[in-house]
Amino acid sequence: MPFEVYNTLTRKLEPFRTLEPGIVRMYNCGPTVYGRAHIGNFRAYLFADTLRRWLEISGYEVRQVMNITDVGHLLDDADAGEDKIEAQARKEQLDPWAISRRHTEQFFRDLEDLGCLPARVYPKASEHIPEMLEMIEGLVAKGYAYRAGEDVYYEVAKFPRYGRLSGNSVAELDAGARIDVREEKRHPADFALWKSDPHHLMKWKSRFGEHGFPGWHIECSAMARRHLGDRLDVHTGGEDNIFPHHECEIAQSEAFTGQPFATYWMHTKFLQVDGGKMSKRLGNCYSLDDVRAKGFTVRALRFCLIRGHYRQPLNFTWDILREATSVLENLDDLVVRLRRAQSGAAGAASADAGIEEVGEAMAEFRAALDDDLNVPRALAALMALRALALEERLGASAAAQALQFVVHVAQRALGCIQVEEGSLAAEVEAKIRERNAARKARDFARSDALRDDLVRLGITLEDTKAGVLWKHKDSGAGGGPIA
Template sequence: MTPSETPQPDSQIVLYDTMQRQKVPFVPSVPGRVGMYLCGPTVYSDAHLGHAKKEVAFDVIRRALLHFGYTVRYVTNVTDVGHLQNDADEGEDKLQARARLEQLEPMEVADKYFWSIARDMDALNVLKPSINPRATGHIPEQIELIEELIRRGHAYESNGSVYFDVRSWPEYGKLSGRRLDDQEEGTREAVREEKRDPRDFALWKRAEPGHLMRWESPWGVGFPGWHIECSAMSLKYLGEGFDIHGGGLDLQFPHHEAEIAQAEAAGHPFARYWMHNNMVTVGGEKMSKSKGNFTTLKDLLAVHDPMVIRFLLVSSHYRSVTEFSEAAFESARSGYRRLTEALHEVERRLPTAPGRDDPALRQKIAGHVQAFEAAMRDDFNTPKAIAALFGLTTDVNAALNAGEVGREALEAARTAYRTLGGEVLGLFAEGAAEREDDTEVVSALMDLVLRARQHYRLNKQYAQADELRDTLAAVGVTVEDTKEGPRWRR
């Protein structure tokens, strides 16, 4: 199969299911269609590289499923209420705390950082979700789910708040493998007095008089707990027994564990596969806002090509740690440059390539395409997929350096780069529509410049020829003089 063909849904994909703790064949509930839910951002501050890893990792998984012929409904939520500062049931709401700090309304904070994060994700070429629901827009669905849990005896009201009774659901802990009796108990006396068990978690919290985000409910004025939001929104837009639920490894417990308990205890079959990305580390320690060892994407985008950032993230497997360092960025920059230079050289030569076939090269290209797709079928192994692209680059460069290459082989190489590296891995965003339209213009202008430089050299006007070469070098274009004539590359 070549990338230019329209593939049928592929039954050979295997993925690592956190619940089963092993790789398993992926079989969607509806043939040819995939429902995916990703826990999205809490919109109270700018995103950092750790957030980007999650977004890019699942963006690649989505793209791969599309490449293999599936129709994908991809839902990513926005948490704009209910996420408290200690990620549990105590502390101030993160948005309200930021609103007080910046002297804004909470929804001003939510909109400010929602669009800030959206712009960062656009820069990293992350596809927009099919549906991007906000927690504050789904309060009725959350209240309805809580009422069902109370009716079934799995939740209780206490002093205007509602808590999930973990003792009523013996399966609580099955995702993380934590036995209920081994789970850490709270120590605050106030928590013990309000809850039947300190491990019970909030479904609805009573709003104190000064709380800015508040809704009417059967239990009084309050706001939803963090966990109930994702259960309600994923079930609303993907239905019972949807295919894939994703998120960061740090959300496995308690957030995802709570999501499962809430949904299933209310009688709703929940996600069939659970996928978790690993963390970005700095000096071996997880990058996080709470530890202060983070670098915002805005700061990184100010000094790094966004595609180099994306290349760094896809160079490690989604289940592996990604180490943040300047050395890692330099390696990513070098690797990405190698691929893009080969792609640009292929595209530069295509318009004037001879109309012959090079079957040996085309066979090598097809082999690298197969290796790439095999890697992505195996739990979306992006490092092996990139290795296949480097293998493609080695063979293409060898052929280009040996002389002219036929148009069919060049077109096959270009299709492989653009389809596998561009559409599946999401790289080569510099070749987006507006730049794609400019490719022919740039090539024509560069041919004029090279002819002018060659004219200067033939007339021994070396200073002018060198000036042209140096001007091009200053904007990242290298001119090489070969026996076939001058060539340029970015």
């Protein structure tokens, strides 16, 4: 089965084919850097990372571009309201550039902590003003955009496909328009490409006037074109980006280049918290630090945010993160058990025992991710492997094969399984041996006390027929058996 993805544009599953063999041009709508990104934002970026990982495992070279919006994103996502970054700057009595710089740096730290592979480029909107103006001037010249004073608007009526991505029609948009629409617009759905405001702090001179700044939508069209060319294979974002943002990007890019913009549009469903919308008012726009403060690892958060299907809503609660943490521990544990079975210590009958089941689980994992990145189905395949390992039904060569797969395919795809072999400090290993000796001598009080000591040192133990398995509680890395 080839890789298939759900395309928001056509509303169906489609086989994945790229414009150029072996190369994927992928653009991800990135953050507007006026505040710390929260776990809901990260769901979309983690999806982009998982997609990129699976494409690379499938043999593609992925040219991934994720933008940083540091100007022009207004509070209402369209043409009204203050610039989000300038509003924050006013609140903190800081320079808007200081705000965007601080949050951009924080964003990169968070992405790294979450184990996201770095994109090829993270273009900043403020550094692509000439590219935006080139497109805006081109759109005016081609008759798709018009000037109104020093502002420039895109005329949606000139682009018949406007509404195809989101399922809106220009007529409906007309009917639904608010009464307070700006009078200089020819149609209420027309959107700003360039806006003029002498009070805007981040502004540029252009042929349209002295004090202008770009609209949010043109930024992505221009940055995608600059770094990936006129056509993309994949464009991703959160479901809230579909309209108006992505609809407008299509209208701008396709009218300007005369070519289809992106082949596949992929969107991540919202993250809910405690069954509802995240909001500043409820104080549940959690950051990575909030997650750490509750005693969870960012690695577990990554797992929690990618383990559901990206097109299904995901509800986040601390209980669900706790549960995800223990499922992830089981995946870490799978690696420890496979390593042990590979060494022949697990006691399965023959080296080849279980080889067929391992083959099936590996094929199922791949088929699941080829099926529109069905992570829950892929995880079920890993759990089938774990069941085989737990029941000690894997011979040494079957276990070796499974271990290679988990390390080089499953972990590479998911980015959060602990596959490093743990090491023990000499004093810890000595304590484990001392405890073994105490158990042998049936001195259970001594043995229990030593086990408690080890727990305090962050080491958990499991007694098996072949010997003791141990694990670092925090990192999940483990090993054994220690006889």
